[in-house]
Amino acid sequence: MKGFVLGGVSSGVGKTVATLAITRALSDAGYAVQPAKAGPDFIDPSHHEAVAGRPSRNLDLWLEGEEGLRRNYYRGDGDVCIVEGVMGLYDGDASSTAMVAEALGLPVVLVVDSSAGMESVAATALGFREYAASIGREIEVAGIVAQRAHGGRHEAGIRDALPDDLEYFGRVPPNDDLEIPDRHLGLEMGHEATLPTAALRDAAASLSAERLASIAREPPKPESAAESADRPDIDARIAVASDAAFCFRYPATIERFRERAEVLTFSPVAGDPVPNCDGVYLPGGYPELHAAALEDTGTLSELGQLASEGLAVFGECGGLMAMSQSLTTADGDRSEMAGILPADVTVHDRYQALDHVELEASAATLTAAAGDRLRGHEFHYSSADVDADARFAFETVRGSGIDGDRDGLLEYDSLGTYAHVHPESGAFDRFLESISSSGSNDR
Structure with a gap:
């Protein structure tokens, strides 16, 4: 099963909503989506399951080790796996999103808050791509999804500012209906705060499902079976x-x-x-x-x-x-x-x-x-x-x-x-x- 990682520039950038919109876009294009979550979170996966129709897998190097991570990945079932990141791409000393992407050899699609920027969105993405080499990690930032970006001149400005080797995969337009309520421990559970279908489909229409599917890659298979x-x-x-x-x-x-x-x-x-x-x-x-x-x-x-x-x-x-x-x-x-x-x-x-x-x-x-x-x-x-x-x-x-x-x-x-x-x-x-x-x- 091929996949890619959806990383954020920070916590609160809208990774979960972007994940759900991409899941909807790929599903509407005929792909069976296997959702996953980098890190130990229980709440975001409940939202994944509500849209994808199959349980989301947790992928965490600290909890599972590299072989366990790969075993858990391959227990999934689908055409394309979307791995939602945790916090910002490089945040976390035990199992960051970047560490999970590297262990699985999957490309990263970066979610950037674009509500108040155009060229600066491209500069942010370029910085995240170049930072990997500076810390000795083999991370491929393939492109971006522009979160909270308007269409027209705003979208064109972001897309045109990106270097040729950073792809623009689309945007998630600003929409109050795409805000998930939160409380202590995080967002409300998926069955409590289901996003409106119409709003999610509108967001999906602004994304390129085929281009996203085309960058998905198959991780290395685990070398050993589970101890059990x-x-x-x-x-x-x-x-x-x-x-x-x-x-x-x-x-x-x-x-x-x-x-x-x-x-x-x-x-x-x-x-x-x-x-x-x-x-x-x-x-x-x-x-x-x-x-x-x-x-x-x-x-x-x-x-x-x-x-x-x-x-x-x-x-x-x-x-x-x-x-x-x-x-x-x-x-x-x-x-x-x-x-x-x-x-x-x-x-x-x-x-x-x-x-x-x-x-x-x-x-x-x-x-x-x-x-x-x-x-x-x-x-x-x-x-x-x-x-x-x-x-x-x-x-x-x-x-x-x-x-x-x-x-x-x-x-x-x-x-x-x-x-x-x-x-x-x-x-x-x-x-x-x-x-x-x-x-x-x-x-």
């Missing part, structure tokens, strides 16, 4: 929380579960009972927006009781929040949670941590053997006030974790972390094998 490919199926049932409160999960995680075990889903917000299972995965999301419902439905209370009886529960970020004793929102509203972990969580107005992380297991736990290192990422607005006798699974080699030095609260046979990990880390294979070796939860 040689691992046997597991006689286990894994229940995954899936609703508006628990919506931050990688497609690759669910795929890994389904490759090796039986997957069941349930909605704590809707009050679904916990399925008869051997282990529960609570992904991240927005439990703070649904805290009252989570308290009232009784599902978390049931989960807390089952955990005390030995059911293994693994929660990441929002999952950790739901596993805590209580959750207090930024407005001061307090709700009881599952009561599995010895912590009380408070949501703040500003983010408390944002980084790629590395954790070292202090002892064997659900997702790692003693001494193992896991790479992941953290981004949360909450903090956890833990009991004095709380036990931790990990030392933080990089990142903030729960208390600045440690992450992974342990209680019963359960684990809650602020870090999100990718299945290429091996953590979810370890989780499945842990719950299988401990025996079924018969009830």
Whole structure:
């Protein structure tokens, strides 16, 4: 599958809207588009899926390594892959958009805010192209998409100012209907803020789908299969929380579960009972927006009781929040949670941590053997006030974790972390094998 990377000159330049407009343009031209996101983001991919009709792949060198990155890319399905970048093209020391483009050998289409410039847009693009050589990276900036550019003289001025070896792929015209609302953690999810079809098609009409498709390139194939490919199926049932409160999960995680075990889903917000299972995965999301419902439905209370009886529960970020004793929102509203972990969580107005992380297991736990290192990422607005006798699974080699030095609260046979990990880390294979070796939860 051929592809290209859509990089931005900075955060907030409109990469997601440009990605959606290009997806619409290529789809209308008859191409099956496989969307992807450079970096660990969960929100932008939800918008990709809403337009492309297939799950978006996360491509992150820190989380997956170069071979894992390529394996995840080739798990996609389509004619053309559009990889939306993260922040500005060169921003980030662990897995920048440029690093992802270089690892995959894909050309970059640069998104430039053109609302107040013409020749300067060309100068910006030229600078981004030349900068790659100055830092020793093999990055090909093939051309630009002019974000928020008008037609007529404005568009012609931008196009004519570009050097011959920087192509003009079109523009995304200014349109208030193409603004996606945001909140803490980023944009609203794709199902909450779907862009109007007419506005998206108007933007797509100002882009050259055929020229964009013509520059797409096929990355090198991975040299090795995933580690789990040689691992046997597991006689286990894994229940995954899936609703508006628990919506931050990688497609690759669910795929890994389904490759090796039986997957069941349930909605704590809707009050679904916990399925008869051997282990529960609570992904991240927005439990703070649904805290009252989570308290009232009784599902978390049931989960807390089952955990005390030995059911293994693994929660990441929002999952950790739901596993805590209580959750207090930024407005001061307090709700009881599952009561599995010895912590009380408070949501703040500003983010408390944002980084790629590395954790070292202090002892064997659900997702790692003693001494193992896991790479992941953290981004949360909450903090956890833990009991004095709380036990931790990990030392933080990089990142903030729960208390600045440690992450992974342990209680019963359960684990809650602020870090999100990718299945290429091996953590979810370890989780499945842990719950299988401990025996079924018969009830």
